[in-house]
Amino acid sequence: MSVKLSLSTLDALPGEVSRPAYARADLSAGILHFGVGNFHRAHQAMYLDRLFNAGQSRDWAIVGAGVFAGEQKGRAVLQEQDWLTTLVEQEADASEARVIGSMVEFVEPADSAAIIARMAEPDIRIVSLTITEGGYFLDSDDNFDPTHPDIAADAATPEQPKTVFGMILAGLRARRDKGLAPFTVMCCDNIPHNGAVTRRTLTGLARLSDAAFAQWVEENVAFPNGMVDRITPGTGDRERRILAEDFGVEDGWPVFCEGFVQWVLEDDFPLGRPAFEEVGVQFVPDVAPFELMKLRILNGGHATIAYPGGLMDIHFVHEAMENDLIRAFLRKLEEEEIIPMVPPVPDTDLHEYFDLIETRFSNPKIGDTIRRLCLDGSNRQPKFIVPTLRDALKQGGSIEGLALESALWCRYCAGTTDSGAEIAPNDPAWDRLVPWALEAKERPEAWLEMKGIYGELGADPRFAEAFARWLRHLWAEGTEATLRAYLGSG
Template identity: 60%
Template sequence: MTCKLSLATLQEAAATAAIPTYDPKSLSAGIVHFGVGNFHRAHQAIYLDDLFNAGQDHNWAIIGAGVLPSDAAMREKLAAQNFLTTVVEQDNNRTAARVTAPMIDILPVGDAKAIIAKLADPSIRIVSMTITEGGYFIDASGKFNPGHPAIVADGQHPDEPKTVFGLIVAGLKARSAAGLQPFTVMSCDNIPHNGGVTKAAVVGTAKLSDPAFADWIATNVAFPNGMVDRITPATGAREIDLLKEVFDIEDNWPVYCEEFKQWVLEDNFPAGRPALEKVGVTFVPDVTPYEHMKIRILNGGHAAIAYPAALMDVHFVHEAMEEPLIRAYLAKLENEEIIPVIPPVPNTVLADYFKLIERRFSNPKIADTIPRLAQDGSNRQPKFILPSTADRLRRKEDVVGLALVSALWCRYFAGTTDSGKDIVFNDASADRLHAAALKAKNDPNAFLVFDDIFGNVAKSDLFRRRFAHALKTLWEKGTRATLQLYLDNKLAE
């Protein structure tokens, strides 16, 4: 019989899944987390669940928060099951489910008064976030954009903030007024120097309404950088039904993920932190080498295969890795153009790390999708692909493969696959990208006009030539033939 997940049914769930060894009702909150989506519940929440299961730090539970309509839907679904989540970890030879309970509440979504009050609670010592790459209001150069309408609105109405950063500023101000130590602000998003990016956003938002307090934040609040890693697909009806069929558990929003996970953090938590090193988190003085490796090899690899796979009507990531042309193209791109510009990483052989990435991408149980990888390219390309391109150009090295990645993205935004099927876009900039991609069929430079995406890369004559030739070849010969030319070292001719 199917068990509908809740605190009351935990023992029933134990028939097919691991359940907490701690009493969720005994936990108290030490963290407010913005964005309690799948990645957070498969990553940060898992590490805390492991720690709580070990009998450690039960005063570091999570209270969720959010500002988007999707956050409200998540709150409703999770509240109905006492904020429990079933996480299914899948490797090629293993599938296991566990019920996790480190989250004890989610604040009313968009309720600034309630959120600020909780941020001002002395028990809250860390405010963390997974708000996606596009949630930081940054441009192609990685700089915070204080002119964004949402940020301008928070600057004009600092007591009624609508953004995550406006709420953090208000929470810090309330703590300062009460004489309380500031909480640490910790980003868990896939952005280079995510702590620095978050600091720029918080300080930049504060500066619009109170420059003196912005300076106080810059001096007194910690923003540790971190590298996070776990492949976590979106949840749909398939995953919900599969959980019922295989594990007899009814969960409103379960999470399926790979078995592998990694978290590297700079140890900068003046207000204290849970003992995460006891459950596998690596604390380092400087996370930069690790984040370069992960963001460029893994996230860059995802971005690289997304568009040729989409144009070839491939739906799942593991199916893309089963396609010899795509697998070989990814290996050539990584080994010849991406990995050579990544600085050394302590105790890591980059070629071996890429082999691990290939194996992870090839895991059929994850059922990660190409549409998920292809979404939000206007935010992902400037963070995952174009920094490698810029580094090679600065070193006066060729960018045949990386320019091909950009050309594939442009060809994708023309709106049809090679077989003529319509492409459904999922990108805040879809309209302008689609219009530019259609123009680029005859004038490739029409797609390179977006300074907020391409930055200085588009000013390189070499990049523009390589991009134009790759795009022309894609239109004339198709994706398969273009990939083969690249593999034969003939695409630059």
């Protein structure tokens, strides 16, 4: 019989389930976080829980926030269990469950007035974000896009913002008007130079309606860069069932993740910060080498196995890694094309880093799905694959595997697997991607004409030739035969 999670039932949980060593009354808020999803709870919220358990930084608890009304569902689940989450860390030979209690509030989603007012309170010293790679309103060159309809709407009515950036600006303005120092804005998303990108989007939006205020933000608000890493799949009935049957806990929204976790941060927090270094966060002067390594080797690796796995009707990531062709494709592409385009990283052997990633991808307990890795390629490909491709072309390096990866993504977006099974929409731009992918079957260059993805690379004859060759091979021979051809190409 499982125990329903709440503050009142903590003592009734099975003994093997770890629980907070602190009371809710021990905590006070310090961070407002946008995007209370699985990754946030497996990462930032987990690090804070470790700190609180050690008796430190208990004035840095989390206040949740969200800009979409749809986030009300998750909020309601967490509210019913007093903002507690069960985190299940899984390795191939062991699993551990712990209850984390580092969240103390959750402002009503999409209630911009309430969110702005909460940011304007003096206890909030950090505002952090996990809003996915596609949430930063960037163009194909990763610059702020002032023409986006949501940005234009916030610029026209800054006093009634709908975007996270409009709300943050309103919160900063309210603090300035009250004579309070600005909070630090800390991005926790998987994008290169994430602090700098957040700064550009925030000041870019401000500049559209108030240039003087934009300058004030530029000069007074800190945006530390950071690299985050932990494989964290979505939660479904499978995870809820495992938690109830194996650990005796009933949790409406548990989080399952791997045991590995990493966070590398620049130390730029004018109003202070939690003592994250005490629980494994690495503070460095420049996070860029670490984030580039992760984005290209790990996230690029995810993209590498995603689309052949999807086309071959493989469900789980570890099952893709059990396929000899996909595993060999990943290693060959990483060793010959991706790793050579990654500059040196302090105290890190890049090949050993990839070996660890290969092991992490193979973890059978995570239950991460190929479909999740295939999700949102229109935002992920320009960040995880195209930059490596651009560098390889500039340096005269090999691009055969990168071109094949691009062709696999195109073939996937045609909407059917090799067996003829329909692929359900899996990208915000799916309705546009499918016609382009189908046109590319006869005219491959049609796919490369998406400048929002490839920029000027689509016109590069070397890339265009390799892409067209591999795409035709995929349509004619299928994924397995194409991978064999690539692996046997020498």
